[in-house]
Amino acid sequence: MKKPRLDAIEYIRGISMMGVVGIHIGSQYLMNPTPNLHLVALFEIFTRFSVPIFFFISAFGLFYNMDTSKPFTMADYKSFLLRRGKTVVIPYIVWSLFYTFHNAWLFGYLSSINIPGTISNLFFGNCSYQLYFMVLLIWFYLFMPLWIKIVNWCNGKKLVFLMFLQIGINYTLDELVNPYYMEPSYLKTFLTYRLNYWVIYYFFIFVLGGWLAVHSDTFHSLMKNHRGKITIFFWGAMAALLGYYYKLEYVNGYTPLEGVFTAHQLCPPGVVYTVAASLFFFTIFTYRKFPDFFCPILSLLGRHSYFAYLAHPLAITYLTMLMANHNMVISAPVAIILYWVVLALTLLAAVIMRCIGEAIPVINELTIGIYKKK
DSSP, X not given: OOOOOOHHHHXXXXXXXXXXXXXXXXXXXXXXXXXXXXXXXXXXXXXXXXXXXXXXHHHHHHHHTOOTTSOOOHHHHHHHHXXXXXXXXXXXXXXXXXXXXXXXXXXXXXXXXXXXXXXXXXXXXXXXXXXXXXHHHHHHHHTHHHHHHHHHHOXXXXXXXXXXXXXXXXXXXXXXXXXXXXXXXXXXXXXXXXXXXXXXXTHHHHHHHHHHHHTHHHHHHHHHHOHHHHHHHHHHHHHHHHHHHHHHHHTSOOOHXXXXXXXXXXXXXXXXXXXXXXXXXXXXXXXXXXXXXXXXXXXXXXXXXXXXXXXXXXXXXXXXXXXXXXXXXXXXXXXXXHHHHXXXXXXXXXXXXXXXXXXXXXXXHHHHOOOOOO
């Protein structure tokens, strides 16, 4: 029997998309020679749950109505890949080619586009800076039989073990893999862009999402009976990650950029923060009552999060070019305004394109992988 729809998944998508936009606005703000460290923390540290929580809800959605006690046959696997290909791979290729030619036209290097370079960028997700997430998601899909086995093997204690294993793997790989001093080679390229396709950096949050979906009744009991503890866990994990960032800045003397590159979602406090944020947002969006006007806003953000995620670099590019033409420095107030303008423009574009796609279905099929129900 199909389980009931969970609004929390849609709401988390919207919140995560807002966080991703914040990270990319933060990247622009870091070009300011003297950025406000607290605003950097808001844009770049507080939002660090945004990308991995997408893997959490993606896994939750995949496993929620799946009967993992039944064999996952080759026919099931082929059918699964076909469906995922339509919703993710096709939009990924369409948006990648769009950004390839758009950026080449905008910055004047159309003649430099070549097939080997384009194939390389497609493999690594380098056609635009936000697209690497989709490459990782595709790799997660390819390993789906493995995730099913791990989810079936897991229990509460094993999940805790896997979380610490994830922290150890991330730390070890960060210490051991340093390709930047290697001579140019294919190996150097594959190691340089490892974060774009090595799912091992995010395997735990994906498995956690899948396990909680399979055991959704247990998950609901956990959220309902331990809301206070989950909230404390979230705020404590956030404080730990922010504390790590501020230590790097004020004690270790890191630059803001160095601090952001160190206190991220893959560092030990970042992994814990991601887990805490996943549990916290699922809990409040399931069991906390919001004002009547708030839920439609969350639903709007979630409904259009996919297009907004894929398209927001366009708004950032053109708005920052406009600012540069007027010699505007991205100060703290300007960065905050820029964030809300980018978010509003991207959502407006998403709504318009979805409406056009209702009349011309191929547009929705190619851009966000949504097909008309037969």
